[in-house]
Amino acid sequence: MEHADLDALIDRCAIDAAPDELTLRRLKKRRLVMRDALQRLERELHPQEPA
Secondary structure (H helix, E strand, O other), rough: OOHHHHHHHHHHHHHHOOOOOOHHHHHHHHHHHHHHHHHHHHHHHHOOOOO
């Protein structure tokens, strides 16, 4: 749920007339870190079958 909240917050910040670029970059970086963590967990739960 936090990932979706970050997406919404980033969208709201980007729409502002003068968005705080530093805050926007930090939010985007946090979203990427969270996405990578989710992908890592999914790989652990569903490992690929050996070829």
